[in-house]
Every structure is written in C-alpha cells, then in structure tokens.
Amino acid sequence: MSEQLKKSKTKAKARYLKAKKDRRKRRKTDTPLPPKLSQNESEDEEEEEDVIVEDKPAPKRKRISPEPDVDAEMQADSDEEVHQRSPTPLATLPSFPLPVLPNAPSKSALALQGLDKALLDAEIIEPSRVVPVDSIGHDRNDGKLPVLSEKTKKRLHELGIAEFFAVQTALLPFLLPSQSRHRAVYCPYDPPRDVCTSAPTGSGKTLAYVIPIVEILSSRIVTRLRALVVLPTRDLVIQVQETFEALSKGRGLKIAVATGQHSFAHEQNQLIADQTTMLQGGSSKVDILICTPGRLIDHLNGTPNFSLQHLRFLVIDEADRLLAQSFQDWLAQVLAATRPPPRLSSLNPKLTHHSTDQESIPHHDALSPSFLHACTTIPDVRTDFDDQTFPSCQKLLFSATLTSDPSKIAAMGLRDAKYFIVHHQEKDGDVDIPAAVTEKFTMPVGLKEHMIVCETSQKPLMLFHLVHAHSVTNALVFTKSAESTTRLLRLFEFFEEARTAGNSNADTSTRRRTVVRTYSSDLSRADRKTILDQFKDQAIDILVCSDLISRGIDISHVSHVVSYDAPVDMRKYVHRVGRTARAGRSGDAWTLVEEQEARHFKQLLSGAGHLEQVKKLRVSEKDLKDLVPFYQVCLS
C-alpha cells in the first residue's frame, strides 16, 4: 500500500514538473493551452515520461524525490499559477494522505484478544467481602432464591464457620438450588451452567463447592455416583475428603477416595455394589468420589459398572495444573463418560451379545434421563415428550491461578460458563480486565512478602539467620528438588548441632534446637503422612520441602514460607507463598534470590504487576556475624 502511494506521489510530482516545464515553454512562446483532448494525450506522454523519470540517473531522481520543500513549493506554485497565469484552470492534483503507523493496541485490547467472552463477562468479587452464614438461603421470594438448609447452617456453626468468605458469597447463591428445584439431582431439560472460579490461595474455594454438593445431594433417594472431584495429588484428595466428611456428617452421603493408596480390587469393592451383572445404569456404593486423574482413568477402563452418567457435579480443583496434564488423555475420557452415546449398546458392547440375557436387561430407573433415549430395550416410539435431554453434570473449575489459555478451557466443553474472579476491582482504561486474563494473581490480604538478594554461598547462612533472628517456627522452606531438600536438611542439622553446642551456657530458648524435617517424593507415602501429621501437630518447626506440597495443602498455623530456591514461574510463587496467610490470617513469605537470578525474579514479579508488593529485606554482614562461627563448624 505504501509502495503504491509512493509511486502515485512520484507520478504526481513528475506531472507537476512536466506541467511547470510546459508552462515555462508556453510563457516563452505564448502558446495557449491545448484543448481538453490534447491534455489527455499529454497525460499519456506523462505516463511514458513517468517511466523514464523513474529510470533516470541519480541527479534527475533527486529532483523528484519527496522532499518537504518540493511539496510546499509544488502547492504554492500551483495555487499561484492557476489563479494568476493560466487562462484555463489546471486540474487540481489529487492529494494523497501520507501513510501513518496505526497506534499500538492498548495493553487491555491485547489482553482481551482471542479470549472467551465468558471470561470478559466474569463476576469480579472484592476479596474483603464477607456475609454471615445466616444471611444466605432465606427463602423470601416464592421459592426463587437459593436455599441453605438449617442442617447445613447448624453444621457450619459447629465447625466454627460464622461468615462466608468472598468466593463463597458469590458461588453459593449461584450453585445452591432454589426451593422450587430443591430436590433436582437431574435437570435434563434445563441443565445448569458451568463455573470457572479464580480466587486467592486460602480463600475457601473448597467449601465453596463442598457446601452446594452436600446440600443438593442430601436430597437424593438412591445412591449413585453424583459428584466427582478430581485433584492433582493424594494429599489433596485426603484433605478434601476430610472437608466433605466434616460438612456432611449426619446427612447419609457416602464418600470415597481413589488415589491408588489401596489395591485396585479394594477400591473397586469400595466403589461398586455389583460387579458381576452388567447394569447399563452402573452400580455405585458411593455418592461422592474424590480422586486423582490417573486412578480415575483406571476405574473408567477397568471397573465393571463404574459409570459417570449420573454425575450432577464434576469438580476440577487446581484446574490449571490438571488441564495441563495430558496423561492418557484423561480429561477427554472423563468428559466422554458423562455424555450419552448415540445408542446405549455402544456404551457397553457386551450388551448387544447378551440382549436376551435377563441379567443384561437394564432397570430403566437406573439410567440417567439423558442416557434413557439410547437404551436398546425401550421401544423407539416418538411422543410429545421427546424433547432433547442434556446431561445434568455441572462442571466446576477452581484455581488460585486459573488458566486464561482459551484452548485449555475449550477442551472442557463448558456449557454457558460463568466466571467468578476474586480480585480487587481495577480499571484499565474503560475495560475491567479480570485478573485471570492478565495473569495478575491476587494474594491473600494478610501476606507480607520480602526478597533477600545474596551470594549463592551465603544462602544457607542467610536462611539460618532469618530463622533465628525472627524466632521462626511453623515454617515451610521450599527448595527446587527432592535432592536439594535432603542436602539442606543435612546442613541445617549440622548447623543446629554447632549452634546449640556453642551456646551451651546460654539461656534455654537460645539453646533450644530447631526441629527440621524434609518432605519430598524421596520419602515413602507412609513417611510423608507421618511427617505431615507431626508438622500439623507442631512437633516439627521447619519442614524443608519440594514443590510437591506447594499446592492446595491447608495447614492453618504456617507462619512463614521461605523460598530457599527462588521459584521459576509466577504460578509456582503464588502457590508456595499461599501456604501461609490462609483464611484471613497473616503470614510472611521470604524469597532468597541469588545475585545472578535477581533480574529474572524481578522480571517475573513485574510481569505479574507484583514487584512493588515484594519488598527488599537487607541483611548486613553485622547481622550475620554471630552465626558465622557455627556456620564454619557446620561446613567443616
């Protein structure tokens, strides 16, 4: 385009110069202007000359080069000559706008490109919003407002929960049923909307889905697998199981876990009532299953009568991490199992071979409404009631760092998704840009963050100084690998030995030896459980751990999180520091940054708009002086 403009401009100038030359000639010979036809002929010549002008050597080209003074002169000359000397006005030369660079798109416009519209219509919830438990669920509007039963409220009070946190204040009204639909565990004609939630670490996301699930499923009559919760690690599965059990106490719901902790046969016996008869509707002993994706796939492929057709809820917690796992294409398999096949016989090929076998004849009430149409044994007679039915499964995605990657979200096949984002209201131009879009994650309100830049060789000493100068107990210290946890533990133990020996005459508090342990994949499952229980009981002061524990683990008394090895990405940072300052408490996060890493770490923070929140903590040689002798002993 600019090439064309340049060419047109060159032509125009060439025409102008030619016209000027002609006018001079005419002035000399006093020849009148040729008639219009001749003008056209003259233009043809100009076309030819145009080519010649382009091909002329440098000096000639210089004359028609697009210099500003030539342009000005051209305009002035043409005005003057047209008005003063020409008997016939000259045709006005067309003017072309100069090419201009468009303005760079704003940051907000860039952030919004290619994003799901649902994400842009997200409901943003102020993190400080809380409402009393009793204020939710009053049925004042002819059965149209959500209902929270008295039993659930009573249980919440027993658990010490008097107020709902921000994420819960938004999700409960959305997920809880109104009185008129209170008992609906199936909604085949009016399926519920799916939900994506991004809320800070420790903000109460677990209860935000546990409460509605317990509330809705408590009204079920027959036990079927109606809620499936998928989490990335066994520890998280156990933690969520405890929350479900605590809240659903006395409601008759059956809850199970599948993590591979027990044998496959044991798990099958826990989950399935009848494994021998082929039952098209499945056969479940449990209402709620909490599992890791690997074990879930094992049961989908290898457990008879394990069916997801009755699911009312599919929860993917720590969704960004799980959606990034392509292991056995687990997500596609799970989603396929929640949808009805075209004919039910294709669900279980064995059924076609045994179609006359009494055992294979399904009990129709055991099929979910959306699977009913595909049943081979029901005559395919069309009636007025043959409206299309949909699976009633509501997908709920949760994370503190929810992905904004449209392809990952698209893989979930969400139905009319509603986004909830707990984030400080922020204006960027005219558009409210949700945190999940801009990867600006929200941190817990009570969290204080610091970075300590130091030489690599000083790092252990710096850690020992921080621990002793601030009398730290109840801390998690993150390293980059399982191997590093073991090495740091060794060093810590040697240091404590040297320090307590060197302080043998000091008071008891100074002489007290800090209890340090490791937690990583190098330990057996049983050892990990023991260590975690001891840490929860505060028998361990400092747990040196790998990132195995950085997500989701809820230990209320963690007062400090130290990143001994700085995290390499922002999501990891958010999840690590989120192990403290949970549920409205305060906490400290310290990151030890080696000098050569400082630039990268700061870029990481500033990319997430978080650099200002992480203050520098300066430690001088003087501060370390007292510990140096012990450190030298420890190194030797």
Ligand SMILES: Nc1ncnc2c1ncn2[C@@H]1O[C@H](COP(=O)(O)OP(=O)(O)OP(=O)(O)O)[C@@H](O)[C@H]1O
């Ligand atoms: N309304 C509430 N009142 C008091 N405590 C609550 C409330 N809701 C949740 N909690 C407590 O807050 C703690 C953190 O909750 P939870 O583990 O659900 O956080 P989370 O948002 O899932 O965090 P993460 O993203 O780190 O997994 C838990 O100990 C939980 O019992």
